[in-house]
Amino acid sequence: MGLCRLCRLLCKLGWLLNRRIHNFLEKTKNHQRKQIIDEVQGVSKEKEILRKRVNSLIKRRRLTEVKKLVKNEEIKPWGRDAQAKLGSRLLELLTETAYVQPPIDQSGDSPPDIRPAFRHKFKTISRDPKQKIKKRYGIIECDPLLLSGLDNPAGLDNPAKHMLIPYIPMLVPPKKWKGYDNGGYLFLPSYVMRTHGSRKQQDALKGVHVKNMQKVFEALDTLGSTKWRVNKKVFAVVEGIWASGGNIAGLVDRNDIPIPEKPPSEDSTEIQEWKWSVRKANKINRERHSQRCDTELKLSVARKMENEEGFYYPHNLDFRGRAYPMHPHLNHLGNDLCRGVLEFAEGRPLGRSGLHWLKIHLANLYSGGVGKLSHDGRLAFVDNHLDEIFDSAENPINGNRWWLTAEDPFQCLAACINLSEALKSSSPHSVLSYLPIHQDGSCNGLQHYAALGRDSLEAAAVNLVAGEKPADVYSEIAVRVHNIMKRDSNKDPATNPNALLAKLLIDQVDRKLVKQTVMTSVYGVTFVGAREQIERRLEEKGQITDDRVLFAAACYTAKVTLAALGELFQAARSIMGWLGDCAKVIASENQPVRWKTPLGLPVLQPYHKSERYFVRTSLQVLALQREGNSVQVRKQRTAFPPNFVHSLDGSHMMTTAVACRDAGLHFAGVHDSFWTHACDVEKMNQILREKFVELYSMPILENLLESFQTSYPSLVFPPLPERGNFDLQEVLRSPYFFN
Template sequence: MLPAPTPAAETAICPPSPPPPPPPPVLLPTKAPALMWRRLPSRRLADMCEHKLAPNLPYVKSLFLGWFEPLRDQIIAEQELVSERGTRASHAPYFNMLPADMMAVITMHKLMGLLMTGSGDGSVRVIQAACQIGEAVEHEVRIHKFLEKTKKKNTKEVDKVVEAVDADIAKEQERLRKKVTDLMKKQKIRQVRHLVKKQDSTRPWGQDAHAKVGSRLIELFIETAHIQPPASQSGDSTPEIRPAFTHEMRTVAREQQKSRRYGVIKCDPLVRQGLDRTAKHMVIPYMPMLIPPINWTGYDKGAHLFLPSYVMRTHGARQQREAVKKAPKEQMQTIFEALDNLGSTKWRVNKKVLSIVDRIWSSGGRLADLVDRADVSLPEKPDTEDEAELKKWRWSMRSAKKENSERHSQRCDVELKLAVARKMKEEAGFYYPHNLDFRGRAYPMHPYLNHLGSDLCRGVLEFSEGRPLGESGLRWLKIHLANLYGGGVDKLSYDGRIAFTENHLDDIFDSANRPLEGKRWWLEAEDPFQCLAVCMDLNEALRSPSPETVISHIPVHQDGSCNGLQHYAALGRDKLGAVAVNLVSGEKPADVYSGIAARVVEIMKRDAQKDPAKDADAARARLLVDQVDRKLVKQTVMTSVYGVTYVGAREQIKRRLKERGVIADDSELFGASCYAAKVTLTALGEMFEAARSIMTWLGDCAKVIACENEPVRWTTPLGLPVVQPYRKLGRHLIKTSLQVLTLQRETDKVMVKRQRTAFPPNFVHSLDGSHMMMTAVACKKQGLYFAGVHDSYWTHACDVDTMNKILREKFVELYDAPILENLLESFETSFPKLKFPPLPERGNFDMKDVLRSTYFFN
């Protein structure tokens, strides 16, 4: 029989011993990141009980308090059950290793955290939740066992121990226990785990055990966690009490394969609404640091003081992890230095912009790309038996629910970002430690509010240190505003962009002084919050009697022009490609998308002259020739760097044509999309012939290696070893008390096709990562503030000219090396018995032209 559910309104009653968990999650101070359920003292909950504060907590926080006791009691009952002889439950060997109250808190917080950051529909896959809960329990078990093992016994027991065991051993155990306890008080969990691991000789539980333990804890939580809707206004009826979580199976259909079923844990809509409201109370790991990050010196040595930090995000790829670990420190030195430089950039919150964001958000969102905080209304079921009407209603209901799920996910995301911004807004400055993905691209380790994020994130962040604008800085600030406004303005020459800004000074002043009460011109920008921040900066500067002396904290961006194609043009020394992507100077920036669109129009006009009776493409060309513009081809051109297929290009163009509604018939739309994709890829091949030949060569080399069941590996120009992680996955079934779970494990077989198709884009990403890190190191040596977002480089307005000079010099320096020759040599050295295709022919483009290219990055 299940314990009686505890209604949320009654959770102020102080629970009996053992002490319940800490209150639900909060943002932990940056100086003390750790496990929430270890770090927040339970006495805080006792204080709340004593002062009857629990009902005043946000709704979900109150639910946490109500869920704890029933779950803890059920875990105790389960522990008693598995202690009996003859119990064969698969989770039995692990279930008594931790006190029930600890297991209850771990289960609640882990599951709620996953629901918070999950798919947005209020659900999480059972396999994901079970494994993470089980792993968290194991970590706590190891620490708990160590503390129990080294606990001081009573006097008589101590005497017996001293007689039986060397006194030095007892002293050493006591010393270790004291050290662990002190570290836990200081919340140095990483060091605690390291110490405990050295003393713990037991074998790791493994993923199977994690899944079994986690599944049973989830099952108990589902049985005991209930929710009670708020009482009706009249108070005449008692609201129903219903389960807070349910377990259900879903089916996912897959093209050309059998459909697959998987289990999810789904929360009640009331819980989901509570998550919207209390997102800001969730624990956020890897918060920005208030002091500079530790310099990187090894694979797991650097960045955060106490949290586990790894120089690369390997996602379980063993060969990649081992390759980085084995790389000599001297070889990795430039990588470490670049990451240290990126992490040493000091940021702060732009309070003016944050206050505007808060006003919009508190008023319901809906402006500046912020999601609507209200759900759409669900359509009422029609009172009819007409199947056509019911079908229409079901479709509308699905659409409304899908929209609400997406809004929920976006609301949680905004709340998390704003929670960090509000937490950090009074700090003088903070830092983002960086690490790498396996290709060598750098990322901030904090996941929510960072400069790689959305316009909201970028708008509320600015450099902590301000610098006088100077004459050049004022010019670049005007250019930057035009870039952020977008809408084609960012394709003008610099003089054209400056003229745009100066023609809108009244709008800029109005936006800065009356952002919500005035004309709201800033809301028309493609990046509204960043545009608002620059409006405020320009307003201050231009209203000043000495604009050049005004201190600016705004990061000004310089972005590559279809950067992947820039790297291919450099690799192939391709003159035609170089002109198309601004490796050569021009009066205004070359627009590669407009260039491809123009070439597509040429081909279609030629085809339109043919006889439709003899050539089906003639009719399609006549239909499409007036529809071709940069927007139609942009996505295909962008993804060409990543090896977009004909099918992929067809689907991209089909979506654009469907949006325009010019072709109503589906079969006609399909045929037109096929033709447009074929012509676009032809135009790309003509304009970027060298890039295509290099992509093909890289893919062919990868296929040669992968056919030998070996992953493709290479070393970047900065010395980073890269191993492509694509291996076939084997399925492993585990029967748990909740359901049969399917675990996927890497096998020894590589995925030949994936190794081949992924290599060209991965290799180019490793080059753009190298260019960014080379620039970061050089900018630091010149005393510049620097931040990088892959192919977008940021610094103070007054330093843009210096950064522009550096990034061009470093690009030329990168390609001074024979990159493709070195790659082929490394392949032939690693696989001397294999035959690789010859290097593709290259042109005679002079890389020094990049040094004089005004719009290379702009």
């Protein structure tokens, strides 16, 4: 704890200064333009052609080319080498000038203990605790006094208050997007896409005409125009719990666990057990420290925004076209704490339908299986717990604390408060509601595959078809896994080694065991990934204590779960396979897979083999990496199916956002979860279904294949997979498609 490896830090420091200087030069453009004109207008007649050329370039704002013509000098951007060297010198200055002095307990007769706040050191670190290979890294280590202050806000007058968080929420609407680096924050560097340094992705994006990006820009502007505020009632409860030590409602414990003392015995077994217990305690304490710092950052932003009338989140995209708030700490994509303390800045009367959806929203947040009931079942659940809901709203800390039993406690508390206000009012339907009401997709990745494949069975499994209650694909897979294990358990262990594992596991199979694997299957989860997911769930159950048996059981369960998925979602598997095969054809020619989303956004998979090189700086020699010219064939192939589906769900969310804005609704989105006021849920539900049907009425796979054949005319691609005859219009009538 309290240390940071250097490479990325130094490059980031240099990049930030590079941006500051770039912004300064941008502000002097008008002065430079006038200077250039004065120089050119004084030239002789034989340079008249040059003058006309320069004036033409100036009118088109191509100032860099003007400077090259007039001053005959190349203007090159800083490279990563220069940024690293500059960052190194800046950090060196920090270590030479920043000091701390421990407080009061020093003797007045002794000299003050003033010491550097940061130190540059070399440390041998293992990147993976399970591996014995260790490497020597340069690090910056902060003084323990700073570290204790971060962990204990009382120690340094709450240092989170003094931390510079530049990309905080905005008090005015964000700047509308008009280009790659033109939009979002008014004065901070803002880019429409998070390319993580991929030059090829940046070039692909910059090469698109602004007119072809208008739909994307419009959607980002719509998401950024939603006005938020802090829910003061919920935030007061959060602050009270945090001040009392946390460890409630998902908040981390603010105290470390004690480190076990060394046993007096010299017995090697006891000593080894003690060492393991010390390692485990230190690991837990490191995790708690990290979580405490994260919580402090979230709360510090909430404190800054608490008394503001409202604020905004500028949005940009990842390389696949999914939208994210640019502020990283307190936003609606965050955890239950973040979502619980945020609400719309504008309230709207509940109305009859709003009261209905507020109750369903509360039931969904409580969950524990309640969210899988029909709408009527969820309404009945809320009506049967009104006393607990009223008590939670009136006395959240010292009452019965029913809200703490919810899966999302802070969001549940916010809903309890709003519902209590409405039901205790003489006119419940006129009570203002500021809460965002969520409508979530049902295993949304599989919903997109079902629409692509037009398979009726798969469509019904993920609620593209109307039913009396929501279909639960996770429970369906759990039943299939249980049936396979039941068959295996009846086999002879002498000839079938899985028989014993099946008998051991048959009573442990449930929805939770397979949920994560089912959810991530459409995003390319491997057998190893599935095994690790299931191993964690089995470990939580605690019925298998032997590590070797646990590993074998996880391997067997993962194999059975993936087999059950293959049985139920054959059409989805077929499309995944086709996408992967196309990507392999392209990547085998050392080309990255690229495509355009339905909104016209160019996507290029940034998976290239990196090249390592060394840069000598004032602190140390740095080993840097840069994007090479060879693609990672395997990564290009395995990542394409999930990335392509992510680009489709991003398109669905953004088209829904714009349509909701046009209909006068407030909208917020978290990938496959769409939010609006309670009174507007029914209208949003209609819009999001219409936009889904509109999206998949397009020949998406045909267009993709055609674009591949046009871009790579010499390559041969596999034929499109066969598809079913599912009628997309069924989605418009399905109440549990998003619910």
